[in-house]
Amino acid sequence: MSFKVIKSSFLSTVQDYGRLNHGEHGMSQSGVMDEHAYAWANHLLNNHFNDAVIEITFGGLQLEAQTDTFIAVTGADLDFKINDETAQMWHGLQIHKGDVLSWGNPKIGVRAYLAVKGGFDTPVLFDSRSVNLREHIGAKLAEGDELSYKGFNETTYRFIPPQYIPNYNQDITLRLLPTYQFNEFSINQRDLFFNQNYTVTNANDRTGCRLSGAPISIKKERMISEGISYGCVEIATDGLPIILLKDAPSIGGYPKIGTVFSLDLARLAQRQPNTKLRFELMNIHEAQKQRKKFNEFFEISF
Numbered sequence: 001m002s003f004k005v006i007k008s009s010f011l012s013t014v015q016d017y018g019r020l021n022h023g024e025h026g027m028s029q030s031g032v033m034d035e036h037a038y039a040w041a042n043h044l045l046n047n048h049f050n051d052a053v054i055e056i057t058f059g060g061l062q063l064e065a066q067t068d069t070f071i072a073v074t075g076a077d078l079d080f081k082i083n084d085e086t087a088q089m090w091h092g093l094q095i096h097k098g099d100v101l102s103w104g105n106p107k108i109g110v111r112a113y114l115a116v117k118g119g120f121d122t123p124v125l126f127d128s129r130s131v132n133l134r135e136h137i138g139a140k141l142a143e144g145d146e147l148s149y150k151g152f153n154e155t156t157y158r159f160i161p162p163q164y165i166p167n168y169n170q171d172i173t174l175r176l177l178p179t180y181q182f183n184e185f186s187i188n189q190r191d192l193f194f195n196q197n198y199t200v201t202n203a204n205d206r207t208g209c210r211l212s213g214a215p216i217s218i219k220k221e222r223m224i225s226e227g228i229s230y231g232c233v234e235i236a237t238d239g240l241p242i243i244l245l246k247d248a249p250s251i252g253g254y255p256k257i258g259t260v261f262s263l264d265l266a267r268l269a270q271r272q273p274n275t276k277l278r279f280e281l282m283n284i285h286e287a288q289k290q291r292k293k294f295n296e297f298f299e300i301s302f
Contacts, residue, residue, distance in 0.1 A: 051119025076109025118150030215239025
């Protein structure tokens with residue numbers, strides 16, 4: 001049971017929930033960039049929350065089904081088609097041996113997710129199937145690759161209420177949890193940070209997202225590198241924010257004003273360059289409440 005890669009793309013990789021327990025060894029978290037779209041893709045097929053999917057960035061991928069199975073495609077609208085016919089997203093679909101799945105140019109968003117019934121059965125490296133090119137763990141999909149999956153005969157799949165299908169064209173507000181260094185920024189520095197619209201630049205990938213805007217004046221003094229986390233917002237020496245994402249290194253030496261709420265990072269993962277965004281403070285108790293609700297619905301547990 002497998003898919004064959006007919007045409008490779010700019011960047012398509014196998015990802016699961018992530019490599020969560022190896023930060024102490026200097027490894028990135030890795031995993032899917034858009035947790036919301038990923039969770040729904042597996043949920044639609046009644047998969048386990050950690051089943052591996054294909055993350056397709058900016059389209060261009062073509063796959064041929066080698067057996068009958070069930071799939072779900074969520075996330076960005078990359079002109080998804082089956083046998084050159086536009087196919088439904090955010091819904092469970094039955095496909096048959098010989099069907100060709102293709103993703104074209106992006107219409108809305110950046111990353112689409114292909115889930116298959118039972119999840120993709122690729123090698124587990126350091127407790128995860130997630131590919132991390134920066135750390136040379138796995139490789140992006142290439143023409144001729146065979147992608148096996150576990151497969152089940154069960155035909156049950158779910159649907160998604162329309163209100164949970166996001167609009168990736170909207171500007172966004174990212175909710176920020178302050179770090180221990182938050183109060184080291186002056187009131188004027190914080191006011192500038194929270195009261196402006198930043199712009200997503202072209203320097204935006206799985207490692208991090210650089211923003212442009214009015215720079216914060218900071219002292220150009222050297223810091224000792226320390227542990228950093230997914231979603232951390234560093235203020236670089238040019239006074240502009242860098243949001244650290246899934247393949248970011250585990251240590252860094254810029255001052256950190258806060259950490260973006262994890263569920264908001266999924267929305268950032270779908271924004272193309274020139275998108276406007278703002279930051280606002282978030283209460284830790286509200287963050288925990290929303291995170292718990294999300295985890296319980298999708299049965300996420302470690």
